[in-house]
Amino acid sequence: MEQNKVRIKQWLKDNRARGARLLQILVQEDSTRGNESAAQAIVIEKCRQLGLTLDIWEIGGDELKKHPAFCCDRQNFEGNPNLVAVLKGSGGGKSIILNGHIDVVPVGDEKNWKHDPYSGAIECGKLYGRGATDMKGGNVALIMAIESLIASRIRLKGDVIFQSVIEEESGGAGTLAAVLRGYQADGAIIPEPTNMKIFPKQQGSMWFRIKVKGRAAHGGTRYEGVSAIEKSLLVIQRLQQLEKDRNARINDPLFEKIPIPIPINLGKIKSGEWPSSVPDTAILEGRMGVSPEETIQSAQGEMENCLRELNENDQWFKENPLQIEWFGGRWLPGSLESDHPLMKELTKSFKEVRGDLPVIEASPWGTDGGILSNVGHTPVVVFGPGITATAHDANEHIILEDMFVASEIIALTLLDWCEVDES
Amino acid sequence: MEQNKVRIKQWLKDNRARGARLLQILVQEDSTRGNESAAQAIVIEKCRQLGLTLDIWEIGGDELKKHPAFCCDRQNFEGNPNLVAVLKGSGGGKSIILNGHIDVVPVGDEKNWKHDPYSGAIECGKLYGRGATDMKGGNVALIMAIESLIASRIRLKGDVIFQSVIEEESGGAGTLAAVLRGYQADGAIIPEPTNMKIFPKQQGSMWFRIKVKGRAAHGGTRYEGVSAIEKSLLVIQRLQQLEKDRNARINDPLFEKIPIPIPINLGKIKSGEWPSSVPDTAILEGRMGVSPEETIQSAQGEMENCLRELNENDQWFKENPLQIEWFGGRWLPGSLESDHPLMKELTKSFKEVRGDLPVIEASPWGTDGGILSNVGHTPVVVFGPGITATAHDANEHIILEDMFVASEIIALTLLDWCEVDES
Numbered sequence: 001m002e003q004n005k006v007r008i009k010q011w012l013k014d015n016r017a018r019g020a021r022l023l024q025i026l027v028q029e030d031s032t033r034g035n036e037s038a039a040q041a042i043v044i045e046k047c048r049q050l051g052l053t054l055d056i057w058e059i060g061g062d063e064l065k066k067h068p069a070f071c072c073d074r075q076n077f078e079g080n081p082n083l084v085a086v087l088k089g090s091g092g093g094k095s096i097i098l099n100g101h102i103d104v105v106p107v108g109d110e111k112n113w114k115h116d117p118y119s120g121a122i123e124c125g126k127l128y129g130r131g132a133t134d135m136k137g138g139n140v141a142l143i144m145a146i147e148s149l150i151a152s153r154i155r156l157k158g159d160v161i162f163q164s165v166i167e168e169e170s171g172g173a174g175t176l177a178a179v180l181r182g183y184q185a186d187g188a189i190i191p192e193p194t195n196m197k198i199f200p201k202q203q204g205s206m207w208f209r210i211k212v213k214g215r216a217a218h219g220g221t222r223y224e225g226v227s228a229i230e231k232s233l234l235v236i237q238r239l240q241q242l243e244k245d246r247n248a249r250i251n252d253p254l255f256e257k258i259p260i261p262i263p264i265n266l267g268k269i270k271s272g273e274w275p276s277s278v279p280d281t282a283i284l285e286g287r288m289g290v291s292p293e294e295t296i297q298s299a300q301g302e303m304e305n306c307l308r309e310l311n312e313n314d315q316w317f318k319e320n321p322l323q324i325e326w327f328g329g330r331w332l333p334g335s336l337e338s339d340h341p342l343m344k345e346l347t348k349s350f351k352e353v354r355g356d357l358p359v360i361e362a363s364p365w366g367t368d369g370g371i372l373s374n375v376g377h378t379p380v381v382v383f384g385p386g387i388t389a390t391a392h393d394a395n396e397h398i399i400l401e402d403m404f405v406a407s408e409i410i411a412l413t414l415l416d417w418c419e420v421d422e423s
Numbered sequence: 424m425e426q427n428k429v430r431i432k433q434w435l436k437d438n439r440a441r442g443a444r445l446l447q448i449l450v451q452e453d454s455t456r457g458n459e460s461a462a463q464a465i466v467i468e469k470c471r472q473l474g475l476t477l478d479i480w481e482i483g484g485d486e487l488k489k490h491p492a493f494c495c496d497r498q499n500f501e502g503n504p505n506l507v508a509v510l511k512g513s514g515g516g517k518s519i520i521l522n523g524h525i526d527v528v529p530v531g532d533e534k535n536w537k538h539d540p541y542s543g544a545i546e547c548g549k550l551y552g553r554g555a556t557d558m559k560g561g562n563v564a565l566i567m568a569i570e571s572l573i574a575s576r577i578r579l580k581g582d583v584i585f586q587s588v589i590e591e592e593s594g595g596a597g598t599l600a601a602v603l604r605g606y607q608a609d610g611a612i613i614p615e616p617t618n619m620k621i622f623p624k625q626q627g628s629m630w631f632r633i634k635v636k637g638r639a640a641h642g643g644t645r646y647e648g649v650s651a652i653e654k655s656l657l658v659i660q661r662l663q664q665l666e667k668d669r670n671a672r673i674n675d676p677l678f679e680k681i682p683i684p685i686p687i688n689l690g691k692i693k694s695g696e697w698p699s700s701v702p703d704t705a706i707l708e709g710r711m712g713v714s715p716e717e718t719i720q721s722a723q724g725e726m727e728n729c730l731r732e733l734n735e736n737d738q739w740f741k742e743n744p745l746q747i748e749w750f751g752g753r754w755l756p757g758s759l760e761s762d763h764p765l766m767k768e769l770t771k772s773f774k775e776v777r778g779d780l781p782v783i784e785a786s787p788w789g790t791d792g793g794i795l796s797n798v799g800h801t802p803v804v805v806f807g808p809g810i811t812a813t814a815h816d817a818n819e820h821i822i823l824e825d826m827f828v829a830s831e832i833i834a835l836t837l838l839d840w841c842e843v844d845e846s
Contacts, residue, residue, distance in 0.1 A: 105697050105699075105700060106696050106697060108639050108696060108700070108703045108704070109703055109704045112639070112703055134641070169697075169699075203643060205642075205643065205699070207698040207699065208698075209698075215816065215817075216531050216535070216815055216816040216817055217812060217814070217815060217816050218557070218788055218811065218814040218815040218816075219628075219686065219688030219690055219709070219710040219788070219815070220626060220628065220686060220688070220710070220712060220786075220787045220788025220789070221686075221787045221788065221811050221812065221814075222683065222686045222688045223682040223683050223686070224811065224812040224816075225816065227688075227689065229659070229689050229692055230689075233656065233659065236652070236656070259646040260645065260646050263642065263643060263644075263645045263646070265642030265643070265645045265650075265698070265699060265700075265701060266650065266652050266653075266695075266702075267642055267695045267696075267697055267698040267699055267700050267701070267702060268694065268695035268696065268697070268698055268702065269652055269692055269693070269694050269695060269702075269705075270692070270693050270694075271691065271692050271693075272689075272690045272691035272692065272708070273529050273531060273690075273691065274528050274529060274690055274691070274815070275630040275631075275632075275688070275690040275691055275708040275709050275710050275751065275752070276528075276592075276628070276630065276688060276690055276709075276710035276752065276788075276815070277528060277531070277688075277690050277815040278688060278690070278815070279689075279690060279691065279692075280531045280532055280535055280816075280817060281531070281532045282692075285695070285698040286642070286698050286699075287642040287643070287698050287699035289643060328698065329698065329699065363643075364643045364644045365641055365642070365643025365644065365699075366643065388641065388644050388647065389640060389644065389647040391640070391641040391644075392639055392640060392641040392642070392697070392699070392700040392701070393638065393639040393640050393641075393647075393648065393701075393703075394638075394639055394703060
């Protein structure tokens with residue numbers, strides 16, 4: 001066993017440049033929603049070279065679309081497939097799903113980036129670009145872990161089921177499709193950017209869209225209209241209060257160090273068409289966090305109550321009620337006991353590689369783990385090398401050293417979890 | 424003279440259906456910016472039928488674009504000409520410009536309209552549609568006034584210079600082009616929607632664009648980013664205070680009944696691309712009113728000082744300063760003495776037709792009058808039949824009766840101002 005570990009460590013040490021290069025070419029392919037194919041093709045080709053059993057399919061179809069956990073406004077999945085690549089075990093060991101998403105969020109204002117957002121530039125041990133941290137770096141850590149086993153000629157008893165899915169950033173339809181295709185396992189690791197922390201609990205979340213009405217008028221007689229922007233301020237302030245109230249109730253020690261355990265993020269506002277008109281409509285869009293201990297439905301009900309309260313207490317809203325829609329992304333919350341065997345194995349490997357004990361927290365954001373655990377009945381741990389703070393941000397980057405360390409921790413965990421077939 | 428008036432009144436009375444129909448077909452042509460040609464073609468054909476001397480030209484060229492009062496972000500004027508149509512006088516009388524704009528603002532949210540925004544539907548004496556009030560109704564009042572003179576075989580000594588211009592809603596490049604083409608006169612009437620009030624003073628205005636920076640982050644760890652929407656709230660509140668301060672200083676009795684004499688209208692806000700990202704940029708656009716007693720420059724300076732103050736006092740803005748840009752529309756303020764002869768003639772005709780005295784106020788918005796008076800040195804009065812409150816609003820409409828009454832008041836004013844050639 002020790003020899004296996006030594007071989008894995010050595011291989012990973014010798015192949016850092018290859019890993020960095022793989023991440024670089026992945027980052028250089030823009031894989032925003034609807035454009036996942038080119039990056040996915042690189043992953044597929046890599047898995048083919050490794051000799052994994054490939055399952056490549058375009059998601060969609062009635063079973064998926066009618067599933068209660070399906071939450072997606074995308075019409076067309078053509079040309080941007082899901083991938084599941086299996087390293088088949090010899091039998092008798094525990095199986096594991098290694099899940100990562102290939103889709104990335106848009107780059108925002110390009111002016112805020114010091115390099116081209118898809119440069120994959122490496123500077124001082126950091127690799128820059130959209131998706132470097134969230135989560136192509138995590139995906140590369142998984143692929144290197146699998147390759148280190150294969151290159152070291154180690155045979156496992158349990159199956160290693162690597163998944164490269166689309167749609168995580170928009171509600172998890174890719175992972176849901178994989179679950180419905182029959183992929184379940186005894187455990188799962190999702191290397192989302194956790195700053196090398198281990199997250200047994202995952203915050204759920206969903207998107208909302210609030211429509212605020214105004215009454216248009218010429219800007220020069222703006223007192224004859226009602227500004228949808230001004231009325232939106234009331235809504236924004238009420239959401240800020242709701243966020244405070246909801247977070248004041250969280251007392252789970254796993255959330256202790258998280259400033260806002262279940263945030264309400266207002267991500268978009270759009271109002272008005274003409275500088276000198278009073279805007280007659282405002283559309284607010286955002287993301288509401290859901291605690292691992294509550295349901296999507298109860299959190300939604302709480303926000304709906306707030307808006308109802310505004311509709312009752314404001315004269316304008318009484319006549320022009322606020323409307324809320326839950327659209328696009330929705331991520332189920334998830335929760336694993338801190339003493340689950342997968343937690344123990346991962347923690348042990350972490351200590352073995354890094355020397356210290358991992359920080360164990362609740363994830364401040366939703367992941368596809370909610371679907372894997374709630375729908376796929378697969379115990380999930382989220383643990384990965386990316387930097388939380390740079391996810392979705394300009395100048396997103398990853399510390400390559402962390403990617404290699406995470407890869408090693410995951411590879412050692414696979415040895416223990418799936419068991420080595422010494423025959 | 425009395426006989427001339429009787430003939431005019433009679434003709435206008437007999438031709439109301441024609442006037443309403445002309446307005447209807449004008450409203451039915453969408454003449455938003457860049458699409459003015461179809462509506463303008465109707466006006467051109469009408470003026471041709473009346474036998475007026477036509478000057479039809481596409482604006483542009485260096486003299487216009489380099490003029491200090493030129494303020495326009497439109498690149499292409501091709502296919503959407505200006506029109507000046509002159510009823511030549513026999514000589515010896517005072518000339519007058521009758522100026523109206525053919526462009527209209529966008530319709531906003533169509534759902535707020537009870538009819539199609541371009542229906543031109545007539546109900547209970549009101550004609551509905553974008554532009555009915557601002558200001559195709561005013562234009563029809565002018566055309567009917569001119570036609571009533573021609574149909575009554577009345578010859579004037581002074582020239583009547585009818586202008587149907589583009590670009591009023593975006594800064595007055597159409598009227599500026601007409602001024603630079605040499606059109607000046609001893610007086611001008613602009614029938615913008617004043618609710619039949621007479622405005623000798625005109626508020627100026629201009630557009631601003633403020634860029635607010637944030638720092639993107641994943642919405643689930645939004646405390647690691649800085650929301651451009653949240654930072655925008657500080658800017659909006661500061662602009663609200665600035666509006667209060669500036670209006671507290673206005674003590675001109677002509678503004679007495681206007682709730683906000685020189686408003687700051689926030690017409691547009693756009694921030695964020697993704698519900699679950701912290702938005703890294705917000706763009707605020709609006710219109711700032713300028714009092715007839717101040718300059719565009721001093722008003723701009725006041726807003727710039729406010730932003731500078733925010734940049735100095737807020738730590739985030741200190742490092743990421745707010746940026747302001749004065750773009751698109753700009754309307755010079757204008758001011759005519761209340762005892763100017765044109766004011767007297769118009770007031771007299773008003774009393775003669777309506778029996779009561781007109782309300783005389785300062786206009787709560789800028790018009791092309793600022794260009795006619797400041798650049799064209801032509802004394803301007805703004806007076807028209809439209810309903811201020813419905814301009815730029817959903818369900819914009821005009822009371823047809825007011826349009827006919829305004830037409831009569833203007834026709835009688837032409838008799839006095841330009842003088843009838845009795846020879």
